[in-house]
Amino acid sequence: MTTPLLQVDKIEVVYKRVITAVQGVTLSVSDRQIVALLGTNGAGKTTTLRAISGFLGIDDARVTEGGIGFMGVRLENRPPHEIAKRGLVLVPERDKVFPNLTVAENLIAPVPRAGATEQRRQEEIVFHFFPRLAELRQRIGGLLSGGERQMLAIAAALMCRPRLLLIDELSLGLAPVVVGDLTRRLTAIRDELGIAILLVEQSAATALEIADYAYVMENGRVVLDGDRARLKGHQDVQEFYLGQTGSARRSYRDVKQYRRSRRWYG
Numbered sequence: 096m097t098t099p100l101l102q103v104d105k106i107e108v109v110y111k112r113v114i115t116a117v118q119g120v121t122l123s124v125s126d127r128q129i130v131a132l133l134g135t136n137g138a139g140k141t142t143t144l145r146a147i148s149g150f151l152g153i154d155d156a157r158v159t160e161g162g163i164g165f166m167g168v169r170l171e172n173r174p175p176h177e178i179a180k181r182g183l184v185l186v187p188e189r190d191k192v193f194p195n196l197t198v199a200e201n202l203i204a205p206v207p208r209a210g211a212t213e214q215r216r217q218e219e220i221v222f223h224f225f226p227r228l229a230e231l232r233q234r235i236g237g238l239l240s241g242g243e244r245q246m247l248a249i250a251a252a253l254m255c256r257p258r259l260l261l262i263d264e265l266s267l268g269l270a271p272v273v274v275g276d277l278t279r280r281l282t283a284i285r286d287e288l289g290i291a292i293l294l295v296e297q298s299a300a301t302a303l304e305i306a307d308y309a310y311v312m313e314n315g316r317v318v319l320d321g322d323r324a325r326l327k328g329h330q331d332v333q334e335f336y337l338g339q340t341g342s343a344r345r346s347y348r349d350v351k352q353y354r355r356s357r358r359w360y361g
């Protein structure tokens with residue numbers, strides 16, 4: 096069996112020394128794989144992504160148990176710039192682009208020390224996947240639509256030549272047609288550049304369109320995982336995350352508690 100690119104092993108994350116947000120989370124991403132992290136509000140998805148990308152410190156949080164390995168190197172509690180330098184780049188949920196910089200300036204902002212030739216070469220690659228951004232080169236970030244902003248954020252991350260792209264909430268606030276367009280481009284980026292992607296999503300329907308494998312989190316733990324086919328066919332996922340209700344209406348809580356006790360103890 097090949098070693099995964101990213102291996103998160105039983106991590107616990109604690110905010111402000113008292114609030115445990117993530118407990119015993121184990122997940123892995125292999126080379127060229129698209130993996131989704133699903134779950135409702137407060138499940139611990141963003142915290143997990145921040146733990147992987149090193150952005151816990153700004154919220155006074157730490158990985159207090161377990162470990163995070165990336166290409167054989169332990170990265171838990173390392174600073175974000177060190178993690179990014181190793182090829183693990185985050186597209187955050189908020190503050191994705193610099194509103195006062197143009198698209199072109201936003202693109203070179205993450206790689207200020209790269210030479211002009213290298214910057215142009217990377218820009219060409221980025222414009223191949225997002226031709227719309229080439230048309231918008233001189234537009235300032237603050238005037239872009241939500242979809243264009245998401246494109247620019249992914250493009251700026253690509254300028255750093257990542258091995259693994261971490262995307263927090265790809266679809267949030269975007270129209271389905273825009274999301275469909277973005278997911279097709281992400282698949283192309285994976286196929287053509289061989290970049291692996293870890294995607295945090297509240298919309299299971301979006302994530303399961305493109306993910307090879309997915310984990311479902313609840314209350315800081317992974318409660319379910321499997322390949323796309325398994326999760327799409329799983330009754331809990333269909334009912335509570337894909338919104339396909341069965342004939343008998345049951346309460347979310349009752350069904351979940353019954354299933355979970357069956358899964359864990361039965």
Ligand SMILES: Nc1ncnc2c1ncn2[C@@H]1O[C@H](COP(=O)(O)OP(=O)(O)OP(=O)(O)O)[C@@H](O)[C@H]1O
Pocket residue numbers: 110111114115116134135136137138139140141142143154297
């Ligand atoms: N800065 C913080 N300080 C204290 N607790 C926090 C902080 N950020 C998140 N938490 C707590 O950690 C838990 C997990 O939150 P997290 O944001 O990781 O969930 P999520 O699955 O990403 O949800 P959402 O989709 O709403 O962002 C929640 O209980 C939340 O209250």
